Each structure stands twice: as structure tokens, then as C-alpha cells.
Amino acid sequence: MIACPECEAKVDLPDAPRLNEILECGDCHAELEILSLEPTLVGLAPEVEEDWGE
Amino acid sequence: MTSPGTLAVVASRIRADEKRIFDALDRRGVSYVHVDSRTMWSSADIAPLPWDRALNREIGHVRAAYAAHSLEAVGTLVVNSARATEVCGDKWRTSMALRSAGLPAPRTALALTPTAALTAIEEIGYPAVLKPLVGSWGRLVTFVPDRQVAETVLEYIAALPSPQSHVVYVQEFVDKPGRDIRALVIGGEVLGAVYRRSEEWRTNVARGAVTERCEVTDDMAKLVYGAARATEADIAGVDLVEDEDGRLLILEVNDTVEFSGFQHAMGDRVDVAGRIVDHVLTGVPTWRE
Known part of the structure; x- marks a missing residue:
């Protein structure tokens, strides 16, 4: 469990978190990125860029 | 089989699809390294990278293409190749590759200025669709029902700062x-195919379309195989539409395929x-000599 950096709501971590994994805050729906695993740190994920896609 | 420690997975954003790939590697006991492309840099002079x-x-298409070129330059076998990434990541280059292979696609034009785009749209006919050359998920894809809307949208396009934005893909x-x-x-x-259904005219899964399994006919298999071959994509997500006569037309080929919707349906x-x-x-390379 971590705190959303945007709204401070509690966000559940997946069982096996990965570095750079994208999470979504259930409260404010901000996209979060796992920035470090030990200790677990999350930040706001980068905004979608113009050339993003498949 | 690749030796342990010699495989890199290049990704800056770890979504469900990337986690599935990591899990598949773990299940096979393969040693690999996840490389965050945001930390990558290459020198023109350094020794080969260790992958x-x-x-x-x-x-990101720009980062993906430069990463692929940089890795290929030092001898790494990249999937998809830099060429496939370049072709699939640019809708016009995809259109040219499909046309060269004689594959069916909607009538398409490329205009080098917004002014020329108006002529191209009039030639294609209304309604038309404008698409960014680069990008996915239906983002900024614009339905143009008539000349009035065309003139308005093109005025906005002309005001965009990037020269590439002024090159207009018309379909x-x-x-x-x-x-x-x-x-x-x-x-x-x-591998298979899925329908993507939506109430909206843009039927991207990212826009909420739902998927269900689609039977792959012989004709469809030939087209999608041909599209992957034409774009030299080892891993290809080929998008098709059925026109009013039921004829299949190829819309695009995706080189960094998102497959959650496909996997769910299959x-x-x-x-x-x-x-x-x-x-x-x-298995690689598939199409490379």
C-alpha cells in the first residue's frame, strides 16, 4: 500500500511489482509509475506524448 | 536459444502486456534485462552493447526507432527491426509498403501542406478521415463530413508548430x-483475429471497443500475412475494415502490438x-535477408 502522490489516497501495489509499472489511483484516477522497488516509490506517470502508440 | 543474459527488453512503460512478456520469460527461465529507454544513450564509437x-x-515511436537503429548498429538483433518500426510507425510509409505489395487499402493521399490537403480531400471525396502520420489509439483522427469542416480542421492544422503536423494524411x-x-x-x-466493436466510429480498444474472436478466413490470412511481410514486421498487429461490400481493406500495421484485448477474446x-x-x-529474422 502506498499513497497516491496526487491525492494521497491509498493505492494497492500488485503482488509482484515491476520497475516502471503503471498503476492507477482508484480515487483520482491519476496514472502512477513505480519509480523504485526498494523502497517502493511512485510518481505521476508521464503524460501521453504525440508519438505514443502501438 | 539465446544464451542467458543476452536479451534486452526495451520499454519505458510497463503495462499489462509488458508484464505478460516478463512473466513468459520468467516461466521459460530466460535471463533478460529490462532496459528503460529513457536511460538509453549510444556513442557512435563505443563497443557493441552486451545484448x-x-x-x-x-x-514512443521516435525513441523506439532510434533505439532500434542504435542497437542494430552495434550488432544486436532487434525485434521488430528498425526498418519495420520506421515503416509501421508512419502511416504513409505503411500505405506505400502495402501499395507496393498490391494489398487492398482505403483510398489514401498524402498532402505536404494543409492547402494541398484541401485539394486531396476534395479528390478523395466526403466524408474523409484525417490522421496524424504517427500515433495510435485513434488519437486526433478526424472525421471530415464536408468542405466546411475540412477548411476549419486544416486551419487548425496549419497553426500547429511542428512542420510534420502540416503534412496531412487523408483517407x-x-x-x-x-x-x-x-x-x-x-x-x-x-495467430488469429478479433473483432473490435464500438458504438463510436473509432473502434480502438483504447477507446473502449470490446473484442470478440473472429474466424480467420483464407482471404484474411493472406492479407494479414502479406501486410506483415510488406512492412517486414516480425510481430505485427494488422488492422482491417470491411467495406459496405464486405471486402477487406488494410488500415494499418502496428509494430509494438498491444494485445490485452486480443488475448482476452482468444x-x-x-x-x-x-x-x-x-x-x-x-525465430527471428522472419523477413530479413
């Missing part, structure tokens, strides 16, 4: 039956992440 193979899952609007088709090709093998019939991993470890 024999790389799976390119970078979400005829295909009045599809509320769905399009996403087929997956890996290593020249057609269930246990295919393990997409596993197939991607197996291909990267043993």
Missing part, C-alpha cells in the same frame, strides 16, 4: 459495420506473450 537480441516495446471514410478487425502475425504465422487458444518470447528467442 545479442532485443525486444523493442518502447511506446476515404469506410462505413464499416460497427467493428474492425485486429489480426496478429508473429514470425509469419497468423482466451486459452493462444498465449500471445509466450509466442512473442519464443519468436524473439528462436
